[in-house]
Amino acid sequence: MTKIYFVRHAQPDYAWKEDRTRPLTEDGKNDSAIVLEFLKDKKVDVFYSSPYKRSMDTIADAAAFFGKEIITDERLRERETGAHGNNHEMFQKRWSDHDYHEDGGESIAMVQNRNMEALKKILSDNPDKGIVIGTHGTALSTILNFYDNGFGCNDFLRIIDWMPYIIELDFEGNKLIGKHEHCYVEKEFKGNTNDRAKKGI
Numbered sequence: 001m002t003k004i005y006f007v008r009h010a011q012p013d014y015a016w017k018e019d020r021t022r023p024l025t026e027d028g029k030n031d032s033a034i035v036l037e038f039l040k041d042k043k044v045d046v047f048y049s050s051p052y053k054r055s056m057d058t059i060a061d062a063a064a065f066f067g068k069e070i071i072t073d074e075r076l077r078e079r080e081t082g083a084h085g086n087n088h089e090m091f092q093k094r095w096s097d098h099d100y101h102e103d104g105g106e107s108i109a110m111v112q113n114r115n116m117e118a119l120k121k122i123l124s125d126n127p128d129k130g131i132v133i134g135t136h137g138t139a140l141s142t143i144l145n146f147y148d149n150g151f152g153c154n155d156f157l158r159i160i161d162w163m164p165y166i167i168e169l170d171f172e173g174n175k176l177i178g179k180h181e182h183c184y185v186e187k188e189f190k191g192n193t194n195d196r197a198k199k200g201i
Helices: 026-031 033-039 053-066 088-096 108-125 137-147 153-159
Strands: 002-008 046-049 070-072 130-135 162-172 175-187 193-199
Touching (some): 002 108, 026 162, 026 175, 053 130, 108 130
Parallel strands (some): 002 130, 046 070
Antiparallel strands (some): 002 162
């Protein structure tokens, strides 16, 4: 069995304009400690990540603990956002029509296609291993939707404030056989912090 621990990044600095290099806040850096705390007694063979700084930084201490390098894959990056693309009206439009996107942005289908292409290659390359993937809210949600087409906008909004968030998907070959939510820290999306750590969800 292959176990993949998807780690949605900790709280980023929303004042930082460039998405790819956006760092974690000080709270986000501190909150990333729950990632190492959760993973340190697990079997982990390899670390992958979106190339975005916030995703890599969230799993960096855990990778160092295991003595592993983080392999980045451009296909695992977050959704490209056009003008005014991050608001609830736009969330609803995109999840209602997976091919819809604002000017300059990506649709849910576009994000899902490249993330699933990367995931299938990771599964093929790492049978029966323990894998960590540093990811993002929308990118992760499109993967969850691929395996459960009932996963929609309300499910995406349920996890939008969870930074970091760890969910485990278990596979036999390419077949998903189990899904387990593990832990998160709740932070308001693009807002003020709320330091409620949740474990064992």
